[in-house]
Amino acid sequence: SQTIHQWPATLVQPVGSPLSLECTVEGTSNPNLYWYRQAAGRGLQLLFYSVGIGQISSEVPQNLSASRPQDRQFILSSKKLLLSDSGFYLCAWSGNQETQYFGPGTRLLVL
Amino acid sequence: DAKTTQPPSMDCAEGRAANLPCNHSTISGNEYVYWYRQIHSQGPQYIIHGLKNNETNEMASLIITEDRKSSTLILPHATLRDTAVYYCIVIDFTGNQFYFGTGTSLTVIP
Numbered sequence: 663s664q665t666i667h668q669w670p671a672t673l674v675q676p677v678g679s680p681l682s683l684e685c686t687v688e689g690t691s692n693p694n695l696y697w698y699r700q701a702a703g704r705g706l707q708l709l710f711y712s713v714g715i716g717q718i719s720s721e722v723p724q725n726l727s728a729s730r731p732q733d734r735q736f737i738l739s740s741k742k743l744l745l746s747d748s749g750f751y752l753c754a755w756s757g758n759q760e761t762q763y764f765g766p767g768t769r770l771l772v773l
Numbered sequence: 774d775a776k777t778t779q780p781p782s783m784d785c786a787e788g789r790a791a792n793l794p795c796n797h798s799t800i801s802g803n804e805y806v807y808w809y810r811q812i813h814s815q816g817p818q819y820i821i822h823g824l825k826n827n828e829t830n831e832m833a834s835l836i837i838t839e840d841r842k843s844s845t846l847i848l849p850h851a852t853l854r855d856t857a858v859y860y861c862i863v864i865d866f867t868g869n870q871f872y873f874g875t876g877t878s879l880t881v882i883p
Contacts, residue, residue, distance in 0.1 A: 698873075705860070706817070706873035752816050760864070761807070764816030 664689035668753050668765040675772055681726075681740040683768050685753030688734065693755040695736040696762060697728055700750040712736060748772045777861045782878040785855075791848040793877050795861030798842045804865045806837060808846045810857040811876070817860065820846065851881045 665688045675681060687693050697709040708721045710728035718728050725744060729737045736753055748771050754762040778796040785791040797806065805824050809817040821828055821835045823844075828835045834847040848855055860876040 705875040708872065750814075754816075760805075761819050761822065763819060764809075767814070767816050769814070 666753060666755055666763060666765040668768050670768060671766065672769045675743050675770065677745055677772055678742045681743050683738040683751055685736040685765060686734055687755045690757055692733060693757055695730065696754040697736065697738050698752040698754065700752065706752065743772045745772050777863060777874055779861050779874065779877045781875065784880050784882055785851045787853060787881050787883050788850055791851040791855065791879060793846040793859050793879065794843065796843045797863045800841050800863050801865065804863045806835065806844050807862045807864060808835065809860045809862065812857045853881050853883065855879065856881045
């Protein structure tokens, strides 16, 4: 069966520091991968999606970036965090069936 | 993708059916209706999806109106563990993106 992992589960970072969040999927090959952010009290916002290695589409302009160095690995990064980057970051995958399945999320607090 | 409208919150008595409505009046013919739920501090969980016909699985039933402009998610016997935010999404699978709104916060009351 397929599983999706995210780490870390929780992260507290100072403003201006770099960020790297990792997402990996097991049990499937060539998945579509997605990064979402959920700010407090708001719905989910799609940030990036990828249909293959090295292929990244950005949905919103921001100081975040994404990379897909391996088929089942998706990384969300920032060179300098802003206070507004705080939130709950979710990775998701989909296969031939277009249903998306979500990971457990990373809660990021920027101070 | 079409937008959806959901009530911000609902209550349901434990053991009763929870009926969560969703309006998607601008839905197009090739767009599916998807439902997810998110329990606090967890990732969204897939519940059910449909195109035209009503659907049922082990978690819920999805009733789609004949004109497809609205749908209802039914949890037949709500339990306390069903307390969550429920998201109704419509998506055209020529693309890959899911756009989540703010959903309906369902509280199941003992």
